[in-house]
Amino acid sequence: IVLTQSPGTLSLSPGDTATLSCGASQTVNNNYLAWYQQKPGQAPRLLIYGASSRATGIPDRFSGSGSGTDFTLTVSRLEPEDFAVYCCQQYGSLPYTFGQGTKLEIK
């Protein structure tokens, strides 16, 4: 399953709302779609699993939605620490695959 994320780069200001998309080439089984945040030199950090469930300790500013082949990560009230790369992963079918990432940068 090929995951395609859009946009490639998103330029926003603190306090704005970010909407990131992840499209799958085939249906993601059981909506097993995760979102990660990655900062330079760090391992990915799980934000959302099962398309819409927040991982432990993740602020409710982060929300996931969607099903089938179209998924969205919304980050509300952007904080300075939210500016990073975000990628999606499907883990419903082997081989598990990742999207190419969306870079969220400060405008």
Added chain:
Amino acid sequence: QVQLVQSGAEVKKPGASVKVSCKASGYTFTTYSIHWVRQAPGRRLEWVGWINAGNGDTRYSQNLQGRVTFTTDTSATTAYIEVTSLTSEDTAIYYCARGAASTLWGQGTLVTVSS
């Protein structure tokens, strides 16, 4: 505390092999699978495969099938990935992670393949 700690950076010549370790602590090692993910410079994350730490069952990405082997030492609560016949395309940060959609990742191990 609950953590995965990986071995240090490696520099290898083309054609060589590399073995990276992932030491688990703070949880029952055999209860979870260990997944391996790599990220080449400027590229997206790539799932390499997983090993069931309880029974040793493995799944490998077809991209590396035949060149990659996962093993575990349950007494040492450590998982290993070995990649053989290295090429420059294998230059990447290799991560271990607990489970598929994982909150627990190792810090990453940079493997550089260069002549």
